[in-house]
Amino acid sequence: MSNVAPIHQRGHVAEQASAGTARVTEIRREADGVMGLVLTDPVGDRLPDWAPGAHIDLVLPDGTTRQYSLCGDRWDAHSYRVAVLREPSSRGGSAFVHDSLREGDLVGIGGPRNNFALVPAARYLFVAGGIGITPLLPMIAQAELLGADWNLLYGGRTRTSMAFLDELGRYGERVRVEPQDESGLLDLPAFLGEPREDTRIYACGPAPLLDALATAAACWPSSSVRTERFVARDRSDGGSDTSFELTLARSGRTIVVGRSETVLEAVAAAGVDVLSSCRQGTCGTCETTVLVGRPDHRDSILDDDDRQAGDCMFPCVSRAVPGDRLVLDL
Amino acid sequence: MSAPTLGYAPTIDVDPFCDEVLADPIPLQRQLRAAGPVVHLGSYDILAFARYEQVRAALVDWQGFQSAAGVGLANFRTEQPWRPPSLLLEADPPHHDAPRRVLQKILSPRALRTLRDDWFADAEALVEKVLADGTHIVEIDAVTELAEAFPLRVFPDAVGIPQQGRENLLPYGDHLFNSFGPRNHLVEAGESRAGELQEWTSAQCRRDVLAPDGFGAEIWAAADRGDILFDQAPLIVRSLLSAGVDTTVHGLSAVLHALATHPEQWSRFREAPAAAARVAFDEAVRWESPVQVFFRTATRDIEIGGRTVPEGHKILMFLGAANRDDRRWGADADRFDLGRDPSGHVGFGMGIHQCVGQHVARLEAEALLTALARRVEHLEPAAPPRRHLNNTLRSWDSLPLRLHLA
Numbered sequence A: 001m002s003n004v005a006p007i008h009q010r011g012h013v014a015e016q017a018s019a020g021t022a023r024v025t026e027i028r029r030e031a032d033g034v035m036g037l038v039l040t041d042p043v044g045d046r047l048p049d050w051a052p053g054a055h056i057d058l059v060l061p062d063g064t065t066r067q068y069s070l071c072g073d074r075w076d077a078h079s080y081r082v083a084v085l086r087e088p089s090s091r092g093g094s095a096f097v098h099d100s101l102r103e104g105d106l107v108g109i110g111g112p113r114n115n116f117a118l119v120p121a122a123r124y125l126f127v128a129g130g131i132g133i134t135p136l137l138p139m140i141a142q143a144e145l146l147g148a149d150w151n152l153l154y155g156g157r158t159r160t161s162m163a164f165l166d167e168l169g170r171y172g173e174r175v176r177v178e179p180q181d182e183s184g185l186l187d188l189p190a191f192l193g194e195p196r197e198d199t200r201i202y203a204c205g206p207a208p209l210l211d212a213l214a215t216a217a218a219c220w221p222s223s224s225v226r227t228e229r230f231v232a233r234d235r236s237d238g239g240s241d242t243s244f245e246l247t248l249a250r251s252g253r254t255i256v257v258g259r260s261e262t263v264l265e266a267v268a269a270a271g272v273d274v275l276s277s278c279r280q281g282t283c284g285t286c287e288t289t290v291l292v293g294r295p296d297h298r299d300s301i302l303d304d305d306d307r308q309a310g311d312c313m314f315p316c317v318s319r320a321v322p323g324d325r326l327v328l329d330l
Numbered sequence B: 001m002s003a004p005t006l007g008y009a010p011t012i013d014v015d016p017f018c019d020e021v022l023a024d025p026i027p028l029q030r031q032l033r034a035a036g037p038v039v040h041l042g043s044y045d046i047l048a049f050a051r052y053e054q055v056r057a058a059l060v061d062w063q064g065f066q067s068a069a070g071v072g073l074a075n076f077r078t079e080q081p082w083r084p085p086s087l088l089l090e091a092d093p094p095h096h097d098a099p100r101r102v103l104q105k106i107l108s109p110r111a112l113r114t115l116r117d118d119w120f121a122d123a124e125a126l127v128e129k130v131l132a133d134g135t136h137i138v139e140i141d142a143v144t145e146l147a148e149a150f151p152l153r154v155f156p157d158a159v160g161i162p163q164q165g166r167e168n169l170l171p172y173g174d175h176l177f178n179s180f181g182p183r184n185h186l187v188e189a190g191e192s193r194a195g196e197l198q199e200w201t202s203a204q205c206r207r208d209v210l211a212p213d214g215f216g217a218e219i220w221a222a223a224d225r226g227d228i229l230f231d232q233a234p235l236i237v238r239s240l241l242s243a244g245v246d247t248t249v250h251g252l253s254a255v256l257h258a259l260a261t262h263p264e265q266w267s268r269f270r271e272a273p274a275a276a277a278r279v280a281f282d283e284a285v286r287w288e289s290p291v292q293v294f295f296r297t298a299t300r301d302i303e304i305g306g307r308t309v310p311e312g313h314k315i316l317m318f319l320g321a322a323n324r325d326d327r328r329w330g331a332d333a334d335r336f337d338l339g340r341d342p343s344g345h346v347g348f349g350m351g352i353h354q355c356v357g358q359h360v361a362r363l364e365a366e367a368l369l370t371a372l373a374r375r376v377e378h379l380e381p382a383a384p385p386r387r388h389l390n391n392t393l394r395s396w397d398s399l400p401l402r403l404h405l406a
């Protein structure tokens, strides 16, 4: 469709200009070694919608990408909250957040994605270990809103290392806070009790806690137990908004996608329009086949298996892994 | 309900649901857009948006403009809905989350890949059959023979409902989409069969009735996994049957009518059908907007377009008007033009309720248009078309077309 005017020439890009970037508007100490960040859209737009259990990719100015659970209020469309634990062995990533990130800085964001969605149930048992409390906070708010019966068992090394205790205070008896140095290891069997049809167990924390939970919940149906492993892993292979080369396979043309434009915009500027709609990586309309190269996925749609397959991407938000180039079926 | 504190929103007294406007909503849409960003509809004493900016803003603001009080004129806070509310269309987060997540996965472009070859073959077979008795020229009614025939051929099978009773699908959808409007003669005419149609539709949503490999069975499988509750499964299947048939039929009619009345666009489409089919369909969805309007209810006093919508009040979003707003689409907004990038239209809505079946509709359209492009050199109206009136849908009753075979 060579006779199609590119989107940017029509001057209607205002409503999707800022996908993928956020401003750090607040940094706050939440506990020993835990920093809370509030992120907003740089021009004050809504941020993409999310549901409890979702995480975003945070692309830091030092080039590292890390995943953080959203732990704010989804009724506030204009800001995200995440909490970052300082990893002892970290050089970039969490150490950067603790030592160098300042209010007002811009960061890249991808997603939100959700591999840990809250399913409907009459009763929930939440188990958090340390920073694993983050995805559970909005779940708890939601369970409360829905009038579900719920309880939280929250473990950590020491009381001062455990974030959001104030916020959880308002729930009274439903919340049990058990720092290891005061009460020892969590007594999971006692907390879980007998398996119940109407109950879902949600747990997030370090591997040993989740292993213990798997043992304690062995007699529960597998569909009742949902966990998210908190892995402390800085990724430096993905992320930062570098420019890269992209080849349009049908015409054989190669173009450069600049730092501050999306693949969709770059392709449109080259005279190829890809149908799109949300321009946030949520609706799926712009799905494009990837022939060669590794996409840096920033959408909210593909799950890990889909991403592994690597055969398609959403050019409204996704880019190329730095150092790689892409060949798209366009 | 107390009168909204409007003051400065201009009032328009034309009833957007009267026969004359339903037959041709374009003049009223123009009037509404020109009147201002927010207008007061005198006939229903509610506020309405017809410009792209405000319609889009209201669509995406689920926190401020809720769906659970109904997306029609009826306010479920005070009025009893005529059927159990939809778990998607008529639900807000958090209730909306799980059903949406399940359906979105089942209807994602990736999931539909397995249907693609079959639907392309089905479209070819249908076009072959329709053209069978012609050598050079064939006259057809494009509504019944293509726009209805194709979705009815592929979609109920994809959902997995039995053959028997499928003739109920279109009347059920027609009444449902009428019922979002006021209780006018269109609604009254549908009421005598509403109960029976609703019963039939619900009966198709039971697990034992559904084929083991369709969308319906996949919804039930999600209940097995605990992703939704068992008692939610039938209502989610019902969403497919309510929202997935009439809409697509009218979308297909729209694109066929558009191409038949714009011969230069048909030629352009035929030059590169593989690349242009998707754009042609979305441009038709923009241009015709098969779903013309939806309502929301304000959850608090909300300022929009310089006016305040009071808490608890219904607003009307004119999707069709937004899709032809020259502020967004340029001076030629009223033109059906394959050279335009229709991306960003609100014909499928926008935000968390954006049509979860849009990829299904696009795939059906792509299959049918591709099959037609192969066999038809050009097409033209054979007689004046006739509108079908519906409070929500913009649709054709009859589209007589003359097809010149390639």
Ligand code: HEM
Binding pocket: B059, B067, B071, B088, B089, B090, B100, B107, B239, B240, B243, B244, B245, B247, B248, B250, B251, B252, B285, B289, B290, B291, B294, B319, B346, B347, B348, B349, B350, B352, B353, B354, B355, B356, B357, B358, B360, B361
């Ligand atoms: C051209 C065809 C179609 C058009 C124009 C259309 C239009 C729309 C629109 C405007 C909405 C948004 C409603 C709102 O914001 O309140 C919507 C939602 C929906 N559509 Fe479609 N639709 C089409 C085809 C389909 C198909 C084929 C299916 C099923 C496979 C479907 C299923 C749904 C459902 C279930 C919703 C509710 C989604 C939610 O609330 O989360 N639609 N559609």
Ligand code: FES
Binding pocket: A275, A276, A277, A278, A279, A280, A281, A282, A283, A284, A285, A286, A287, A314, A315, A316, A317
């Ligand atoms: S336009 Fe919606 S996913 Fe890209």
